Amino acid sequence: MRVPDPVMSDLQRLLRLASDVVTPEELARRLDEAGRAGRRLRVKFGIDPTFTQVHVGHAVPIRVLRLFQELGHLPVLIIGDATARLGDPTGRNEQRPPLSAEEVEHNAATYLDQIGRILDLSAGACEVRRNSEWFGAMDFFDGLRLAAHATVARLLERDDFQQRQDRRLPIHLHELMYPLMQGWDSVMVRADVELGGNDQLFNLHMGRQLQEREGQPPQVCFTTPLLLGTDGRKMSKTYGNHLPLTAPPDEAFGKVMSLADDAMADWFRLLTPLEPEEVEAVLAGHPRAAKARLAREIVAWLHDAEAAAAAEAEFDRRFRDRQLPSEVPELSLPGGERPLPALLKEAGLTASTSEARRLIAQGGVRIDGRAAADPNETVVLGAEAVLVQVGKRRVARLRGS
RNA sequence: GGGGAGAUACCGAAGUGGCCAAACGGGACGGACUGUAAAUCCGUUGGCUCCGCCUUCAGUGGUUCGAAUCCACUUCUCCCCA
Numbered sequence: 001m002r003v004p005d006p007v008m009s010d011l012q013r014l015l016r017l018a019s020d021v022v023t024p025e026e027l028a029r030r031l032d033e034a035g036r037a038g039r040r041l042r043v044k045f046g047i048d049p050t051f052t053q054v055h056v057g058h059a060v061p062i063r064v065l066r067l068f069q070e071l072g073h074l075p076v077l078i079i080g081d082a083t084a085r086l087g088d089p090t091g092r093n094e095q096r097p098p099l100s101a102e103e104v105e106h107n108a109a110t111y112l113d114q115i116g117r118i119l120d121l122s123a124g125a126c127e128v129r130r131n132s133e134w135f136g137a138m139d140f141f142d143g144l145r146l147a148a149h150a151t152v153a154r155l156l157e158r159d160d161f162q163q164r165q166d167r168r169l170p171i172h173l174h175e176l177m178y179p180l181m182q183g184w185d186s187v188m189v190r191a192d193v194e195l196g197g198n199d200q201l202f203n204l205h206m207g208r209q210l211q212e213r214e215g216q217p218p219q220v221c222f223t224t225p226l227l228l229g230t231d232g233r234k235m236s237k238t239y240g241n242h243l244p245l246t247a248p249p250d251e252a253f254g255k256v257m258s259l260a261d262d263a264m265a266d267w268f269r270l271l272t273p274l275e276p277e278e279v280e281a282v283l284a285g286h287p288r289a290a291k292a293r294l295a296r297e298i299v300a301w302l303h304d305a306e307a308a309a310a311a312e313a314e315f316d317r318r319f320r321d322r323q324l325p326s327e328v329p330e331l332s333l334p335g336g337e338r339p340l341p342a343l344l345k346e347a348g349l350t351a352s353t354s355e356a357r358r359l360i361a362q363g364g365v366r367i368d369g370r371a372a373a374d375p376n377e378t379v380v381l382g383a384e385a386v387l388v389q390v391g392k393r394r395v396a397r398l399r400g401s
Numbered sequence: 402g403g404g405g406a407g408a409u410a411c412c413g414a415a416g417u418g419g420c421c422a423a424a425c426g427g428g429a430c431g432g433a434c435u436g437u438a439a440a441u442c443c444g445u446u447g448g449c450u451c452c453g454c455c456u457u458c459a460g461u462g463g464u465u466c467g468a469a470u471c472c473a474c475u476u477c478u479c480c481c482c483a
Contacts, residue, residue: 168407168479260439288436319437339450355430358445364431375451391431 335400
């Protein structure tokens with residue numbers, strides 16, 4: 001067996017996590033040059049402080065950043081505070097509400113806190129910048145000069161804009177500037193590589209273009225695959241199919257178990273440290289077992305191995321063996337008799353009495369294990385706890401006080 | 402600046418005076434099946450003191466026995482022309 005050339009092997013490790021790289025040859029050359037010159041590559045990644053909950057889909061590029069870091073390079077995190085403050089003035093686009101300086105700072109802090117679980121953010125290991133640093137100093141003419149670098153047709157090619165055009169939704173002028181701003185960030189930090197999700201390729205190219213015009217070597221664009229959510233669609237908070245980094249063990253385990261089979265390979269490759277051969281072996285087995293393995297890996301990553309084992313035991317108990325969760329929340333309500341729908345609503349198990357009635361009619365409500373059939377039935381709440389189940393997931397023990 | 406079109410429930414989209422709490426599709430939820438999969442099938446999807454009642458169709462104010470549907474104004478959007 002031949003001893004692998006270290007640079008090639010680094011490259012392979014990186015490319016394994018990539019969706020598109022423009023270009024792999026350039027990346028190889030830079031890694032090689034940096035290695036020879038003893039220089040760290042500046043690997044840029046922009047974060048948008050418009051939301052605070054990071055999910056495992058966001059974690060993919062961050063893990064690549066981490067890999068770069070492990071290989072001796074320097075992650076450069078750009079907090080897009082200037083862009084976030086601008087937002088989408090109509091407030092309709094929930095992805096881009098205009099934020100106050102305080103909100104931006106708060107979001108950035110929580111964001112960094114979560115990223116810090118994956119990446120070493122200490123001073124020497126990582127550089128954190130805010131783009132207000134340079135955009136704050138630019139005047140209107142500087143902005144216009146920047147705008148002169150791109151054509152409208154080009155900017156409108158973006159998928160998001162295309163869709164809004166088709167659906168006749170508003171596109172604001174300043175939104176067209178976002179790619180340019182992001183590109184300018186690359187110029188200002190002299191990025192060697194920029195990371196981003198698959199949908200970011202256009203913006204990353206913009207960075208290349210601007211750097212070239214400014215006489216800098218154009219950055220390598222490195223995009224990571226978009227992770228599929230638990231329902232097989234692109235993972236996104238708006239679809240509710242995301243797994244937050246901060247999800248408690250039981251929830252995380254359950255979400256992974258409800259993942260589509262086809263998504264498992266990507267999840268293994270992008271979110272676990274397993275080697276390719278091992279992933280293959282696991283996937284060759286029973287899908288249920290493979291997914292359980294995946295769920296353990298994910299929970300162990302987000303929490304620890306112990307939490308993973310406990311979460312699996314709890315999951316099996318509840319859903320495989322169809323038993324009650326080991327810990328059923330207890331709730332004390334004013335004692336006395338009341339109609340079942342009112343009780344469900346009061347206990348927060350349903351959103352309304354109407355919903356409760358529907359669920360009862362559909363056989364989704366159980367009292368002490370017995371299916372309730374009559375929406376008009378009443379329940380007496382006393383010292384003795386009543387076990388109430390709504391669907392498969394909502395359970396509580398209620399007692400009167 | 403001028404002209405035209407439009408704003409309907411979580412989303413998309415019908416409905417253009419009573420039969421509309423509002424078709425249909427997606428999503429979501431419940432049930433069956435299961436590997437809590439996926440797919441499939443059935444059902445539900447404004448609220449309530451629920452076989453009846455109450456509040457919704459951008460906002461405000463009108464017309465009418467009666468308005469999501471007609472009129473006026475307001476706000477927002479899209480398209481075309483300049």
